[in-house]
Amino acid sequence: xxxxxxxxxxxxxxxxxxxxxxxxxxxxxxxxxxxxxxxxxxxxxxxxxxxxxxxxxxxxxxxxxxxxxxxxxxxxxxxxxxxxxxxxxxxxxxxxxxxxxxxxxxxxxxxxxx
Amino acid sequence: xxxxxxxxxxxxxxxxxxxxxxxxxxxxxxxxxxxxxxxxxxxxxxxxxxxxxxxxxxxxxxxxxxxxxxxxxxxxxxxxxxxxxxxxxxxxxxxxxxxxxxxxxxxx
Numbered sequence: 001x002x003x004x005x006x007x008x009x010x011x012x013x014x015x016x017x018x019x020x021x022x023x024x025x026x027x028x029x030x031x032x033x034x035x036x037x038x039x040x041x042x043x044x045x046x047x048x049x050x051x052x053x054x055x056x057x058x059x060x061x062x063x064x065x066x067x068x069x070x071x072x073x074x075x076x077x078x079x080x081x082x083x084x085x086x087x088x089x090x091x092x093x094x095x096x097x098x099x100x101x102x103x104x105x106x107x108x109x110x111x112x113x114x
Numbered sequence: 115x116x117x118x119x120x121x122x123x124x125x126x127x128x129x130x131x132x133x134x135x136x137x138x139x140x141x142x143x144x145x146x147x148x149x150x151x152x153x154x155x156x157x158x159x160x161x162x163x164x165x166x167x168x169x170x171x172x173x174x175x176x177x178x179x180x181x182x183x184x185x186x187x188x189x190x191x192x193x194x195x196x197x198x199x200x201x202x203x204x205x206x207x208x209x210x211x212x213x214x215x216x217x218x219x220x221x222x
Contacts (some may be wrong), residue, residue: 032185042213042214042215099205099208100145100164100206102159103210106156
């Protein structure tokens with residue numbers, strides 16, 4: 001148990017569907033992150049939020065839309081995805097958005113786009 | 115940009131020692147992490163090195179040479195539960211970048 005909870009654990013969606021991924025952290029951290037993990041590829045940073053403000057968007061397509069209503073919750077809204085978006089989506093948190101902070105990861109949502 | 119290289123997979127026997135290497139190229143180096151990730155689970159923190167040398171923590175040790183752009187994670191007295199992917203992550207110019215991970219398979 002890392003203190004970061006993601007739901008759902010698994011998601012299968014069609015290309016025309018709209019779905020949302022949820023992340024919640026119980027660690028009192030102020031920075032939250034979305035990462036994409038594809039097979040045989042490094043973890044790719046998608047978005048960073050620090051004190052509820054988005055501080056980084058790593059050239060992510062607009063079909064991925066993040067939302068951070070408070071420092072404990074992070075969402076990733078998905079619409080009109082492509083099959084190549086199938087991957088494990090990991091949420092993480094850290095005390096602050098600084099490069100040398102240890103990250104605490106959730107178990108991820110395994111997404112399949114059909 | 116940052117370039118991080120790790121071998122993709124290795125197999126080792128229970129009770130043995132395994133060394134997982136990571137080489138990197140980056141500017142503004144400010145530390146290196148090792149994370150462990152079991153299949154279907156969250157990556158979890160193992161170690162952080164920012165100065166040259168060896169950091170020992172129980173069965174796991176991590177080494178860093180900044181001049182060579184090189185780190186390794188040493189796993190001693192391997193156990194079956196050590197079968198996992200080991201991710202090297204480098205901080206350069208305050209940005210964290212991950213390697214592809216090294217899948218370690220422990221066999222009886």
